[in-house]
Amino acid sequence: MNANEFVNQIEVIASIMIFIWFFYGPWQSFVVDTVRQNLFEMRDKLFLMAANGNVSFESGEYKFVREKLNMFIRYAHAATWTHLLSILICDKNKAPDSSFDIETVTSAMSDRILANAIKGFYRDAVVMIAVALVVRSLFLLIAMMITLPVTLVFSLFDAARTKRFVSSSARILDRDARLSDTTRFSIVRN
Amino acid sequence: MTDNARLFLISRGFELLKEIIRAAILISGFYFAYLAIAELAGKQTEALLAFHYFISRDNDYALPWIISFASLLYAGMQRRLRLKKTQEMQGYIQELELKIDPNRTSSGLTTTGQTPAGGI
Numbered sequence: 635m636n637a638n639e640f641v642n643q644i645e646v647i648a649s650i651m652i653f654i655w656f657f658y659g660p661w662q663s664f665v666v667d668t669v670r671q672n673l674f675e676m677r678d679k680l681f682l683m684a685a686n687g688n689v690s691f692e693s694g695e696y697k698f699v700r701e702k703l704n705m706f707i708r709y710a711h712a713a714t715w716t717h718l719l720s721i722l723i724c725d726k727n728k729a730p731d732s733s734f735d736i737e738t739v740t741s742a743m744s745d746r747i748l749a750n751a752i753k754g755f756y757r758d759a760v761v762m763i764a765v766a767l768v769v770r771s772l773f774l775l776i777a778m779m780i781t782l783p784v785t786l787v788f789s790l791f792d793a794a795r796t797k798r799f800v801s802s803s804a805r806i807l808d809r810d811a812r813l814s815d816t817t818r819f820s821i822v823r824n
Numbered sequence: 825m826t827d828n829a830r831l832f833l834i835s836r837g838f839e840l841l842k843e844i845i846r847a848a849i850l851i852s853g854f855y856f857a858y859l860a861i862a863e864l865a866g867k868q869t870e871a872l873l874a875f876h877y878f879i880s881r882d883n884d885y886a887l888p889w890i891i892s893f894a895s896l897l898y899a900g901m902q903r904r905l906r907l908k909k910t911q912e913m914q915g916y917i918q919e920l921e922l923k924i925d926p927n928r929t930s931s932g933l934t935t936t937g938q939t940p941a942g943g944i
Contacts, residue, residue: 641877643860651853652892658846660899670937677931681921691925700929707931711939716838724831813831 662770669710669766676755677703689748698739699752702808706759709811713767715774721810735805760804763811907936 680699683689689696736756743749768774789796864873878886914935921928934940 637864637873637876638882640860640864641873641883644857645883647853647857647860651850654846654849654853660896660903663903666939667937670933674931674937681925685924691927697929704929704931707933708939716842717835720831720835720838723834724827 657772665766665770666711669713669762670707672762673703673707673710673759676759677707680752680755683748683751689752695739695743695749695752698736699755702736702756703759705811705815706763709814710763710766712814713763713770713807713811715767715771717814718767718806718810721813722806757804760807763807764803767807907938910937911935 677700680696680703684691684696736753740749740753743752768778877883914937918928918930932940
């Protein structure tokens with residue numbers, strides 16, 4: 635091996651190692667911080683809505699969505715596909731709890747515009763967490779790049795199934811965030 | 825075993841697996857670097873190689889590496905500034921919001937907006 639080949643080889647190895655360090659170090663913090671910033675912005679918007687008198691600070695809907703946003707803010711760093719998989723394995727036989735369902739909470743609201751705004755906050759929060767989950771995993775990122783064209787075509791032809799898939803994914807994410815919240819308390823704080 | 829303990833064990837198992845894969849990649853990197861160095865050992869000094877690397881046009885005078893490291897340093901400094909700014913601003917926001925809503929709930933993050941050590 636001559637000097638040039640040696641340099642090239644070391645360059646490739648160093649590049650791969652720096653990439654791994656960057657992806658599992660600064661990139662992870664950046665994604666988590668970005669998600670949290672967006673969730674804080676949503677929480678601020680919700681607060682301003684209440685401060686302007688559109689919804690009461692004491693109403694169940696306001697408290698529900700604010701707590702959901704706080705929960706996702708806390709959960710952002712734990713949102714990984716392995717964590718989600720652990721929840722799916724442990725929690726597969728449990729029936730979903732409807733009291734935690736956004737539809738149930740907002741269906742009782744008389745102001746439909748407000749109900750839709752609150753649902754929008756919740757939906758955006760879940761989408762943000764889902765995107766973070768994908769971009770924080772090399773495995774999911776590569777899988778998404780490969781499957782994205784097929785998924786897009788599929789979603790165009792079968793909108794109903796896509797909607798079902800999206801809502802069940804949102805429910806799983808919500809459940810993971812909720813269980814992570816209580817799990818952390820019971821394991822770490824006990 | 826309780827549900828929580830089972831969940832804790834499984835999720836920690838996955839985390840351990842991820843750490844093992846990451847460590848294996850890093851160890852392989854060091855091993856291949858060692859093989860390359862071992863093959864060239866005694867033929868050329870490291871100082872000379874590094875010098876050639878920085879003055880070689882084939883390697884673009886190491887500019888990509890220099891720019892990458894400078895960018896990383898800049899990004900690190902920007903991040904520190906952002907955390908400092910967050911810490912400064914959050915106090916005011918909290919104070920103002922508490923005046924309007926005394927029952928205001930918190931996210932539980934640190935004053936810089938990060939996960940507290942030991943979890944939330």
